[in-house]
Amino acid sequence: MNHIVRKILYVSSILLVILVFAAGYKSIREKRVEEQAVLNTDAEENVQSEPVENTAENEESIGVDWTENEKETEKPDEIEADAESVKSEAERDGETVLVFTGDILIGNSVSANYSAGGIDGVLSEGMKNLLQDADITMVNEEFPFGTRGTAMEDKQYTFRVNPSYVTMFQDMGVDIVSLANNHVLDFGTEALEDTFVTLDDAGILYAGAGTTKERAMELRIIEKNGKKFGFLAASRVIPVASWNVENQAPGVFATYDATALNAAIAEAKQSCDYVTVFVHWGLEHKEYPEDYERTLAAGYVNAGADLVIGSHSHCLQGAEYINGKPVFYSLGNFLFGQDGNTAAVKVTVAEDGGMQYSFVAAKEEGAYTRELTGAEAKNLYSYLDSISSHASVDENGVLSEE
DSSP: OHHHHHHHHHHHHHHHHHHHHHHHHHHHHHHHHHHHHHHHHHHHHHHHHSOOOOOHHHHHHHTOOOOHHHHHTSOHHHHHHHHHHHHHHHHHHHOEEEEEEEEEOOOHHHHHHHHHHGGGGTBOHHHHHHHHHSSEEEEEEOSOBOSOSOOOTTOSOOOOBOGGGHHHHHHHTOOEEEOOSSSTTTTHHHHHHHHHHHHHHHTOEEESEESSHHHHTOOEEEEETTEEEEEEEEESOOSSGGGBTTTSSSEEOBOSSTHHHHHHHHHHHHHOSEEEEEEEOSOTTOSSOOHHHHHHHHHHHHHTOSEEEEEOSSSBOOEEEETTEEEEOOBOEEESSOOEEEEEEEEEEOTTSOEEEEEEEEEEOSSOEEEOOHHHHHHHHHHHHHTOBSEEEOTTOEEEEO
């Protein structure tokens, strides 16, 4: 009897152990299922809050096989946005941007700012980007780079800049300068010769002056995006006749008589898609061009100039369309150490040859030039519109023919 009881108790204990083990296993399994459900929920929430972009780089790193069916799940508006982005990039690739500024003098205040802060010490971020990002940037260099020479006698203002400051032009992104003005020979032919060497060493083209008559009158050509852009420069303002390269060399290409310049323009048009004439003319601090400037401008356009940029007045003047071509009579002082409004001209040439011209409003204060925005810019564009002829300037600075 005792033997039978022991067997029953033994079997019962085994069954009890089995039941306990089974119950424990079920409990553990249910707990794991619940935990996995929580993990899955968290993962879904993370994906919603931090979506992963399906770029080729991401696909490779996480092993995604982006099939055609999966591509079809992309939202239509996203596809359209991507296509528009590609299109705009292609359009930009075909455009050529040219930027022109007015007079630049690296005088004491400008050089001090540049020495202290580099290019950011003389230009705001917006103006710096405008010049640097352009395909071609051209300015009027209202001084010689040099250390030699003697200041011209009986001249109220004589300028000369140490050649080391040519780095400012490089930092600005300047590609070409006009040397045709009434200050480039302030320290005689020696300083002018130093200027040629300085610019050549810096890789910056120059027009409007040279060691010979032929070099002073030479067309400078820059090729961009399959188009040839030609540049000529001349001065209608020189203090004495001897500065004219016809009378001494080195010297300046003068345009008191427009015959030579008009002939050079006509010849340039035979080899270039676009010809720009940069001319020094007019009266200082006068907001309207002289009658002779309009006469000269018409001659340049009729000879084949696509664009005329003027300088010398040290203040802004208006624009005018002549036979469908724009003339900007003066852009004022871009960097000169004199406070006042100024503007750059931005020319956008489309791949098909279409052109858009616009002013970019700016102001020099304390030998530092910044772009104007908001009401300041609109007021300046309104002013430019009021002093322009056969042309209108809208609130964004865009020039149109009237």
